Amino acid sequence: MHLATYLGLLHTSLRTLAGAFREVAKGHGEEPDVRSTCEVLANRLDGQVEKLGPIVDRYGEHRESEPERLHAAEFEQTRGGAVGLLRDLQDLYALASFTDITWTVVGQAAQGLRDEELLNVVSSCEKDTARQLAWLKTRMKQSAPQALIAARG
Template sequence: MLLPVYLGLLRRAEQSLAASFRQVGDGHAAEPDVFHLCHTLAGQCDAHVEALGPVVDRYGEAPDDEPERFHADALASTRSGPLGLLRDLQDVYVLASLVDITWTLVRQAGSGLRDEELLGIVSACSSGTELQLSWLSTRLKQAAPQALVVAS
């Protein structure tokens, strides 16, 4: 069974997403909505990692042998200005998309295993990730005109 590989990937991706939300929130603290919502969403990611605990205890967690292309590191720094905000939010969106599809794949494994506890965890956590993606998409759309048309 290779589910432990994806549980490890999911846990690491959620941790990276939490760190990235915090980095963007702190780096763009002049935007009050970004600061507060990014920290709130980072807390959701932390809760997702915690929720994974029982299934990781049951199935384990294994490193994979795949190249680093399927691993995402947290943002190490933020850029400045409107274009910087746009690019930072876009980076976080890509990472959140990785988390989202990984939840989907783990859900499929849970269905195959008929593991109701795993399916319940996936349902609760994946809906949070969908909300994160929705906010990121909305905020990107809001930031785009300022960054791409007005700023120079």
């Protein structure tokens, strides 16, 4: 059964995403809403990792060794300036989309297995992932015109 591979993937990508939200919070401290919201979302991702724990205990997890396959890219370093913020949020969006679809895939397996515990975890975590994506999109839509048209430097 390859579910263990996907659980490993999910586990890693959730941690990567939480780390990336923390990195952006730190790197863009002068944008207070970005800092505080990224911290809130990172803490909630820790909660997702925690919820995944008992599932991993049951199915085990298999970490993929080849990084270019089944592995969310590590978040590098935050960028500066208005356009830099936009790009960092876009990177977060890409990472969050990756975990989003990974939850979907795991959720499909949970349905096939009639695993109610896993289904509940998926359903609560999918809501939170939707929240991450919605916030990132909202914040990027707000920043984009100013960053791309009016910002200097």
